Amino acid sequence: VARKVSVSSAVLSLALAVITKFARISNFAEEFEELLPVVLHTLSFPAGPGSGDGEAEAEDEAEGSLEKLDPLAKQVVECLVAMAVAGNDTAWKKFNNQVLMASRVDSARTKLACIDTCARLANHLKEDYMVLIPETVPFIAELIEDGDQAVQIACKRFVKKLEETSGEDISSYL
Numbered sequence: 001v002a003r004k005v006s007v008s009s010a011v012l013s014l015a016l017a018v019i020t021k022f023a024r025i026s027n028f029a030e031e032f033e034e035l036l037p038v039v040l041h042t043l044s045f046p047a048g049p050g051s052g053d054g055e056a057e058a059e060d061e062a063e064g065s066l067e068k069l070d071p072l073a074k075q076v077v078e079c080l081v082a083m084a085v086a087g088n089d090t091a092w093k094k095f096n097n098q099v100l101m102a103s104r105v106d107s108a109r110t111k112l113a114c115i116d117t118c119a120r121l122a123n124h125l126k127e128d129y130m131v132l133i134p135e136t137v138p139f140i141a142e143l144i145e146d147g148d149q150a151v152q153i154a155c156k157r158f159v160k161k162l163e164e165t166s167g168e169d170i171s172s173y174l
Contacts, residue, residue: 023079032087069116096136
């Protein structure tokens, strides 16, 4: 059964794909500042017809899997990660902060996408992400207390991954 996709969803998807590819092949420093808020804002767009927002599925999924994100949210995360990886340590700090700020919304879908994005950045940067932990901890503390179980579980996984990378007990700061 073919899924009907609105023109705006198709255009948005294409735009995200172009930005992702551009980030992977260019220096991207100047464009980064302008595009980051725009790409983050796309997380506030509806998931699209036929795809859940991640909240209902997460209730059924005891693990609160990030794989339950809808295709648009996954594409936004992919784009954000490509943008971050193209940056430098100065850009990473700003990027991390803006993604974490974007998590301060009511939408579990957006929170899950932000956690996934930061987790992927941390996974890419490894030890270099450690300098970003002090500014990340307050956001983690908020997200770990979220009313949505999937958000809590995703955040706990992120903390566990950070602890494995750093060798520090981050949960003691929460």
